[in-house]
Amino acid sequence: TVVRCPQVISLNFEGNVKPTLEALKGYLGINQNQLKKIVIKSPHVTLFNFDDNIKPTIDALQECLDLSNEQLRYLLLDTPSLINVKLVDVKPKIDWLKTTFDLNQHQLLMIMQKNKMLLKCSLEKTLIPNYDLLRGCYSYIDDSAKLNDFIITHPRDLGQSQEKLMKRVALFDDLGISRSHLMNKANYGDDRLDQWILRQDIVD
Secondary structure (H helix, E strand, C coil): CCCCCHHHHHCCHHHHHHHHHHHHHHHHCCCHHHHHHHHHHCHHHHHCCHHHHHHHHHHHHHHHHCCCHHHHHHHHHHCHHHHHCCHHHHHHHHHHHHHHHCCCHHHHHHHHHHCHHHHHCCHHHHHHHHHHHHHHHCCCCCCHHHHHHHHHCCHHHHHCCHHHHHHHHHHHHHHCCCHHHCCCCCCCCHHHHHHHHHCCCCCC
């Protein structure tokens, strides 16, 4: 925890950290072991004030995703880094996902389960430009709704860094590989991608 979040060392445990963690534990209705898992997975939670930062973000997540207390607890135990998402970023991202892809609450939760880190991505620097780029790569899909369905079923690709996606677009273009092969490569490291490329027939 200290290695991943060295700022913890400078905090007053009794005065700052303990009250925050106790408040979080009580608010989510979790036990000590579950709280420990949250801190281990996302030690930065110890840096925030519960009332000013953590609670408003949790409340916004629950309201925007229309979650029950049990669903909220499961989501945050599984991906506690969502607690660190800035409050001002929560609603705009969820609204964009809902409206852009015409998602109902159940569909949105399914997408979040596939890639809960979508809410950690920048809307302006990652999600929107990646969406526009991917739509261009698959412009041969004439039906706009079907194209959106195709993109949102690959949330890892949508949420990858814009820099990474742009580099791979340039690489595919240089090698004469159709951009339509970009999808499902977000979790590929460079070595794995090189191996995949070697197995392709590089024909324009």
